[in-house]
Amino acid sequence: xxxxxxxxxxxxxPPPRARRRKRRFGDLVRYRWLFVLMLPGVxxxxxxxxxxxxxxxxxxKNYIPFLGIDGSEWVGLTHFREFLSNPDFxxxxxxxxxxxxxxxxxxxxxxxxxxxxxxxxRLQVLxxxxxxxxxxxxxxxxxxxxxxxxxxFAIGNGPLWTFFGWILGTDANMLAxxxxxxxxxxxxxxxxxxxxGTIIFLAALAGVDQEQxxxxxxxxxxxxxxxxxxxxxxxxxxxxVLLILQTGQILNTGFEQIYLxxxxxxRTVADVFDTYVYFxxxxxxxxxxATAVGLFKAIVGLVLIFGTNWLAKRFNQQGIF
Amino acid sequence: xxxxxxxxxxxxxxxxFDVLNVLLLTGxxxxxxxxxxxxxxxxxxxELEITTRPFFLWPEEFTTTSYESILSSDVxxxxxxxxVAVTVVGTLIQLALTVLMAYPLSKVDLPGRRTVLSxxxxxxxxxxxxxxxxxxxxxxxxxxxxxALILPAAINPFSLIIIKNFFQQxxxxxxxxxxxxxxxELQVLRHVVIPLSKPVLATFALFxxxxxxxxxxxxxxxxxDTGKWTLQMILRQVTAAASLSADELNSDVPPPAQGxxxxxxxIATIPVLLAYPFLQKHFAKGMLIGSVKG
Numbered sequence: 127x128x129x130x131x132x133x134x135x136x137x138x139x140p141p142p143r144a145r146r147r148k149r150r151f152g153d154l155v156r157y158r159w160l161f162v163l164m165l166p167g168v169x170x171x172x173x174x175x176x177x178x179x180x181x182x183x184x185x186x187k188n189y190i191p192f193l194g195i196d197g198s199e200w201v202g203l204t205h206f207r208e209f210l211s212n213p214d215f216x217x218x219x220x221x222x223x224x225x226x227x228x229x230x231x232x233x234x235x236x237x238x239x240x241x242x243x244x245x246x247x248r249l250q251v252l253x254x255x256x257x258x259x260x261x262x263x264x265x266x267x268x269x270x271x272x273x274x275x276x277x278x279f280a281i282g283n284g285p286l287w288t289f290f291g292w293i294l295g296t297d298a299n300m301l302a303x304x305x306x307x308x309x310x311x312x313x314x315x316x317x318x319x320x321x322x323g324t325i326i327f328l329a330a331l332a333g334v335d336q337e338q339x340x341x342x343x344x345x346x347x348x349x350x351x352x353x354x355x356x357x358x359x360x361x362x363x364x365x366x367v368l369l370i371l372q373t374g375q376i377l378n379t380g381f382e383q384i385y386l387x388x389x390x391x392x393r394t395v396a397d398v399f400d401t402y403v404y405f406x407x408x409x410x411x412x413x414x415x416a417t418a419v420g421l422f423k424a425i426v427g428l429v430l431i432f433g434t435n436w437l438a439k440r441f442n443q444q445g446i447f
Numbered sequence: 448x449x450x451x452x453x454x455x456x457x458x459x460x461x462x463x464f465d466v467l468n469v470l471l472l473t474g475x476x477x478x479x480x481x482x483x484x485x486x487x488x489x490x491x492x493x494e495l496e497i498t499t500r501p502f503f504l505w506p507e508e509f510t511t512t513s514y515e516s517i518l519s520s521d522v523x524x525x526x527x528x529x530x531v532a533v534t535v536v537g538t539l540i541q542l543a544l545t546v547l548m549a550y551p552l553s554k555v556d557l558p559g560r561r562t563v564l565s566x567x568x569x570x571x572x573x574x575x576x577x578x579x580x581x582x583x584x585x586x587x588x589x590x591x592x593x594x595a596l597i598l599p600a601a602i603n604p605f606s607l608i609i610i611k612n613f614f615q616q617x618x619x620x621x622x623x624x625x626x627x628x629x630x631x632e633l634q635v636l637r638h639v640v641i642p643l644s645k646p647v648l649a650t651f652a653l654f655x656x657x658x659x660x661x662x663x664x665x666x667x668x669x670x671x672d673t674g675k676w677t678l679q680m681i682l683r684q685v686t687a688a689a690s691l692s693a694d695e696l697n698s699d700v701p702p703p704a705q706g707x708x709x710x711x712x713x714i715a716t717i718p719v720l721l722a723y724p725f726l727q728k729h730f731a732k733g734m735l736i737g738s739v740k741g
Contacts, residue, residue: 153558154558157551157554157557157558159631159632159633160550160551160554160557160632161551163547163548163550163551163632163633163636164547164548164551164552164563166544166547166548167544167545167547167548167602167607168548168563170544170548170598170601170602171566171567171570171602173583173587174580174583174598174599174600174601175570175574175575176566176570177583178574178575178576178579178580178582178583179573179574179575179579181575181579181582181583182575182576182579184578184579184582240475243468243471243472244472246464246465246468247468247469247472248465249469252469252472252473253472255476256472256473256475256476258727259476259477259479259480260475260476260479261727262479262480262483262720262723263479263480263483265657265661265719265720265722265723265726266483266661266716266719267660267661267662267663267679267715267719268661268663269661269663269679269682269683269715270661270679270682270712270715270716272683272686273682273683273686273708273711273712273715274482274483274486274712276686276687276708277485277486277489277686277708277709277712278482278485280705282498283497283498283499283500283501283705284501285485285501285502288501288502289501289502317478317479317482321475321479349460349461349464374572381577381664382663382664385667386663386683400577403576403577403578404577407577407578407581408577408578408581408668413578413582416577416578417576417578417579420575420576420577420578420579421575421576423576424573424574424575424576427572427573428572428573431572
């Protein structure tokens with residue numbers, strides 16, 4: 127299966143030069159209305175997706191808004207070096223990787239488990255009801271999720287504050303406690319997105335040939351064996367594609383959640399690359415430096431996504447490109 | 448699995464698993480909405496009940512004071528109205544731009560199609576980042592305007608490609624016959640393609656709407672005028688006081704009453720929940736269409 131549609135179609139044999147030019151001109155006339163329709167969209171991509179990429183050259187300059195981008199002086203890799211040698215860097219990297227790791231190694235497998243359990247459910251009414259319910263949190267904003275968290279963990283009267291306080295014998299303010307930051311982030315992530323994440327697996331499972339199961343039953347395969355030998359292999363391509371995409375996102379921790387959950391008291395564990403870019407760039411006005419941080423993140427992401435894609439292909443899985 | 452095969456497998460262990468699975472998934476389903484039900488109940492409870500009862504799903508004493516005090520405050524009401532307006536206008540613009548671009552791209556022999564598609568896919572794996580985008584929005588003079596909440600994310604590349612794939616698998620004959628009748632491309636799009644794609648387009652319209660409604664980053668980045676804040680920004684302002692004292696928030700305003708926080712969460716969520724049943728009807732199908740075809 128292909129998530130991205132950039133699959134190369136077999137190139138048509140190129141016609142001789144003269145004929146080709148003529149055909150091209152003819153095409154332009156023939157397709158002129160389609161080009162007109164596409165114009166606003168193309169303009170959008172040029173303005174809001176590619177122009178910023180050109181503007182990102184301020185990462186290699188000392189950008190002073192008054193002088194403009196072109197008037198500002200080139201400084202090469204200074205900002206990148208400054209960032210990599212910054213004492214904050216190891217901490218940011220650690221925090222970012224831990225948050226990403228929690229979602230990759232805990233939330234993601236949980237999604238697969240939930241999809242498999244839903245798939246084993248024979249009661250169709252219950253299956254549909256549970257699906258409807260677990261998709262809901264995905265549509266709530268991070269602001270709402272974080273606000274609900276604040277209400278659930280409110281000191282003195284929050285239900286979860288009371289519950290965990292009773293179990294663990296603590297009366298800590300979990301919302302401000304650095305030790306609680308990561309568990310809370312993981313809980314929110316699992317609550318918000320696990321259910322939604324099952325959609326793609328359930329779609330893949332719906333396409334599995336039911337005769338395979340019947341054949342396996344006749345061969346005496348138990349339930350667990352069927353899951354292991356039929357169900358799992360059939361969603362393997364989906365798992366691989368999602369893993370590739372997620373690896374590419376490893377340095378993108380989701381700005382809103384982390385930003386909204388961080389406060390003066392948990393900064394040491396809460397600061398990640400995304401929020402760092404915001405604080406350095408927007409709040410402190412260090413545009414060039416923050417752009418360099420963002421660019422570093424984007425390039426690492428790009429390398430990772432192509433790297434995992436290459437690895438996946440080496441292991442005979444279909445990649446995404 | 449067909450019902451006939453069920454019998455072969457009703458071993459004792461299999462039945463035990465089924466029972467456990469039913470219980471577990473029922474629990475998961477309940478947990479998914481329980482926090483929200485608590486907040487809903489809290490929004491109708493008295494201040495006293497919220498601060499004394501640790502958990503309840505139904506208020507002992509039913510009151511609407513929280514909502515009344517919100518409705519008497521201009522700030523939240525105005526934020527609600529503007530957010531609704533921005534969401535409606537923004538969704539129309541974003542959907543229109545997406546459809547107008549997806550349709551030409553669905554024509555396999557369109558010159559330059561592959562280049563455009565590759566560039567679109569490229570934006571999915573690489574983006575310039577927050578600051579350069581912020582500077583573009585600033586240069587375009589969009590700071591402190593509602594356009595900044597709509598235009599920078601106008602076309603979602605994933606949605607674009609899924610809609611394009613959907614258009615691509617529509618039967619060609621209808622379009623051809625419309626063209627023979629003298630329809631131009633825009634007319635074909637309006638009278639043939641769009642009517643055939645209503646469920647898919649409705650799904651993506653709702654995705655866009657939810658995206659704008661829920662957006663926190665854009666108003667945070669682009670709106671410094673607090674008078675223009677959207678509901679999510681106000682919500683944050685109101686509920687952030689729950690976890691931290693006033694001086695941790697660097698604010699000298701006393702934290703608002705508990706009940707109001709509950710009610711604001713509900714108000715910020717209700718429109719999304721109202722849209723959900725419509726969304727739910729179509730999205731699984733819509734996602735599937737996009738992911739199967741290349």
